[in-house]
Amino acid sequence: MAASGVMVDFVRHGATEWSSSGRYTGRTDLVLSPIGRCEATAVGERIRCGDYDVVWSSPLLRSVETAVLAGFDPRIDERLAEFDFGDIEGRRWEELSVDVQGSLVDFDSFVAPGGESVVEFKTRVLSWWDDLEPGRHVAFCHGGVIRVVQRHLGADALVATGSVVSLGAPDNSAGRGVPG
Numbered sequence: 001m002a003a004s005g006v007m008v009d010f011v012r013h014g015a016t017e018w019s020s021s022g023r024y025t026g027r028t029d030l031v032l033s034p035i036g037r038c039e040a041t042a043v044g045e046r047i048r049c050g051d052y053d054v055v056w057s058s059p060l061l062r063s064v065e066t067a068v069l070a071g072f073d074p075r076i077d078e079r080l081a082e083f084d085f086g087d088i089e090g091r092r093w094e095e096l097s098v099d100v101q102g103s104l105v106d107f108d109s110f111v112a113p114g115g116e117s118v119v120e121f122k123t124r125v126l127s128w129w130d131d132l133e134p135g136r137h138v139a140f141c142h143g144g145v146i147r148v149v150q151r152h153l154g155a156d157a158l159v160a161t162g163s164v165v166s167l168g169a170p171d172n173s174a175g176r177g178v179p180g
Contacts, residue, residue: 025089031061036066043070054135054138057077079127
């Protein structure tokens with residue numbers, strides 16, 4: 001568990017063409033759409049006054065671009081990359097087999113065909129979380145990453161593109177969510 005005194009503003013990257021069309025987007029390195037660029041600029045206006053000790057980002061372009069457009073120069077950490085959807089990357093829910101849909105709904109036991117397991121994903125993301133030093137952080141990343149930390153802290157919610165979710169470990173509980 002992250003050290004006591006850790007607060008993180010998680011920023012889900014702005015919209016991409018795939019996220020806007022409901023495609024599973026893991027490791028495909030997409031840039032922001034025009035809407036996503038507007039979301040990134042807007043989120044920057046909301047959080048720029050934050051006094052952050054460290055600014056983090058996933059290595060994927062959509063997260064880095066969101067951070068830069070928001071006015072930050074992030075430290076890249078590979079552990080913040082999105083889930084590897086493998087063979088279902090780029091597909092929509094209705095294009096998936098019933099078996100894959102059922103496994104996705106179950107979530108914790110899901111293993112993407114040709115990709116990553118949720119167990120591997122959680123281990124990767126939570127190793128970043130556990131390594132955080134006390135202080136205020138902002139992390140530009142992905143919905144899956146944010147969801148893993150939320151679930152680790154006893155919460156669970158989907159996060160819209162361009163949204164900010166504040167989570168912390170002052171008392172090892174989930175913090176407030178700030179709508180995007």
